[in-house]
Amino acid sequence: MCKFSLNLIIVQVFGVLVSAVFFTSCGGDSDKKSSTKNDSVDRIENKYYDGKGVGPISDLALNPDIDNKLVEEGKVIFNAKCTSCHKLSNEKGIGPGLAEVTTRRRPEWVMNMILNPMEMTQKDSMAKELLSIYYSQMLDNNLTIEEARSVLEFLRRH
Ligand code: HEC
Numbered sequence: 001m002c003k004f005s006l007n008l009i010i011v012q013v014f015g016v017l018v019s020a021v022f023f024t025s026c027g028g029d030s031d032k033k034s035s036t037k038n039d040s041v042d043r044i045e046n047k048y049y050d051g052k053g054v055g056p057i058s059d060l061a062l063n064p065d066i067d068n069k070l071v072e073e074g075k076v077i078f079n080a081k082c083t084s085c086h087k088l089s090n091e092k093g094i095g096p097g098l099a100e101v102t103t104r105r106r107p108e109w110v111m112n113m114i115l116n117p118m119e120m121t122q123k124d125s126m127a128k129e130l131l132s133i134y135y136s137q138m139l140d141n142n143l144t145i146e147e148a149r150s151v152l153e154f155l156r157r158h
Contacts, residue, residue, distance in 0.1 A: 055112030074154030
């Protein structure tokens with residue numbers, strides 16, 4: 001009776017030790033992997049890029065004041081057409097997180113990326129670089145220039 005319960009305790013203690021070892025090594029490993037991956041993504045995304053890109057928009061001057069009506073229009077379009085691939089934080093989805101994207105890209109570049117993504121990933125060096133780490137091609141969402149402009153205004157808020 002006494003021997004039996006001692007065996008049981010030994011088995012239980014051993015079980016706890018084994019699972020403790022298993023969880024620590026497993027947790028440590030996956031932490032390492034995800035941080036290396038995010039580091040390389042972050043470096044490219046956070047780099048400021050001065051190009052205007054290729055597409056219909058060659059010059060676009062922004063008013064320093066944000067136009068709230070445009071922001072609201074852009075929000076509706078963004079929620080309908082962009083959230084399947086983009087988060088508004090820094091977190092990566094199918095495409096890059098778009099937090100503060102308008103501080104690291106020119107307005108012309110963002111507009112051309114929205115209106116002409118296929119040619120951008122073939123000819124613009126930053127878009128090419130993004131494609132090489134995201135492995136999926138952003139498609140043309142058929143926005144008009146006015147719709148793209150409202151999405152840009154919405155992105156200036158994030
Ligand atoms: C099917 C997924 C998908 C959809 C939908 C999509 N995108 Fe993208 N987007 C991507 C990917 C992937 C990239 C990176 C470039 C590439 O690989 O084509 C990207 C890149 C971008 C970039 C450049 C980000 C940076 O860090 O420089 C912007 C801006 C952008 N998209 C805006 C939008 C907007 C606005 C919409 C909605 C109108 C949209 N995207 C819809 C997948 C998508």
